[in-house]
Amino acid sequence: MREAAALGLEHVTVHLGGRPVLHDLSLDLVPGEMLALVGPNGSGKTTALRVMAGALEPATGRVLLDDAPLADRARRMRARDVAYLPQGFRSHWNLTVAELIRLGRGRGAGWLPGGAGAGVRGRPVPPPAALDLDRLLTRRLDDLSGGERARAALAWALAAPARLLLADEPTASLDIAHALAVMRLLASLRGAMTVVVVVHDLGLALAHADRVAVLDGGRLRAVGTPRAVLASGAADDAFGLSFRPVATPSGTWPVAVAPGPTGEAMADGA
Numbered sequence: 120m121r122e123a124a125a126l127g128l129e130h131v132t133v134h135l136g137g138r139p140v141l142h143d144l145s146l147d148l149v150p151g152e153m154l155a156l157v158g159p160n161g162s163g164k165t166t167a168l169r170v171m172a173g174a175l176e177p178a179t180g181r182v183l184l185d186d187a188p189l190a191d192r193a194r195r196m197r198a199r200d201v202a203y204l205p206q207g208f209r210s211h212w213n214l215t216v217a218e219l220i221r222l223g224r225g226r227g228a229g230w231l232p233g234g235a236g237a238g239v240r241g242r243p244v245p246p247p248a249a250l251d252l253d254r255l256l257t258r259r260l261d262d263l264s265g266g267e268r269a270r271a272a273l274a275w276a277l278a279a280p281a282r283l284l285l286a287d288e289p290t291a292s293l294d295i296a297h298a299l300a301v302m303r304l305l306a307s308l309r310g311a312m313t314v315v316v317v318v319h320d321l322g323l324a325l326a327h328a329d330r331v332a333v334l335d336g337g338r339l340r341a342v343g344t345p346r347a348v349l350a351s352g353a354a355d356d357a358f359g360l361s362f363r364p365v366a367t368p369s370g371t372w373p374v375a376v377a378p379g380p381t382g383e384a385m386a387d388g389a
């Protein structure tokens with residue numbers, strides 16, 4: 120099996136529209152980990168992901184993939200190692216779901232229709248059913264709902280042979296059950312792939328990621344285990360809310376909670 124990718128950002132600064140958007144961002148991904156990137160709107164999550172994907176050149180600093188500058192890698196080689204799922208991904212063509220997935224495979228991978236267990240160069244490839252796509256394979260993208268299209272887009276990204284997945288809000292348009300299924304699926308790829316996922320639902324992020332990175336105002340405010348990040352207060356500061364872990368009937372999940380509209384927690388039994 121090929122090793123999961125190691126990626127590092129070294130003192131990355133990005134300016135967009137004449138404004139600094141990322142400030143001196145340094146972050147090392149642990150090979151095979153799942154890292155959730157969280158932060159308020161406009162905090163720089165998409166920009167950071169684009170830099171990691173090599174889609175955006177930093178003004179200063181550099182990006183290393185397996186200890187070599189990403190910028191030195193030919194675009195085609197980059198695509199073989201890094202699967203980047205942009206926010207609100209749209210295909211140029213009105214393909215069927217199966218065709219879109221084949222397009223992903225065209226980046227050198229092998230999608231296995233309906234087959235689980237086998238994989239791409241040793242990496243397991245989830246079957247379409249893992250994204251609830253098995254009944255949608257012959258449907259065209261324009262005829263799908265937003266959430267169905269989002270799941271097809273993730274399948275496209277996962278069909279690549281990449282060892283690093285950069286997924287920008289893959290759960291944004293999904294219902295709670297599909298969002299949970301996607302996070303569980305990404306978590307199941309740990310070890311074989313390094314996964315960075317931008318997610319707005321802090322509960323999902325904290326419950327599934329090995330580590331969480333909090334961006335705020337283009338700066339990295341905290342990075343660490345969900346428990347440590349929650350305890351650091353970085354999320355509270357970034358969002359201006361109060362989050363805390365709660366015990367659930369299924370165990371001690373670090374679920375993020377915020378006050379209700381009145382500023383009060385919901386009363387027991389309400």
Ligand SMILES: Nc1ncnc2c1ncn2[C@@H]1O[C@H](COP(=O)(O)OP(=O)(O)OP(=O)(O)O)[C@@H](O)[C@H]1O
Nearest residue numbers: 135136137140158159160161162163164165166167
């Ligand atoms: N092309 C651009 N030109 C100028 N400013 C930009 C450009 N793209 C993004 N920005 C600005 O950069 C900042 C970071 O944007 P980015 O998309 O990285 O944020 P984000 O954390 O992903 O936000 P969201 O949660 O809303 O998706 C924002 O203030 C945004 O307005």
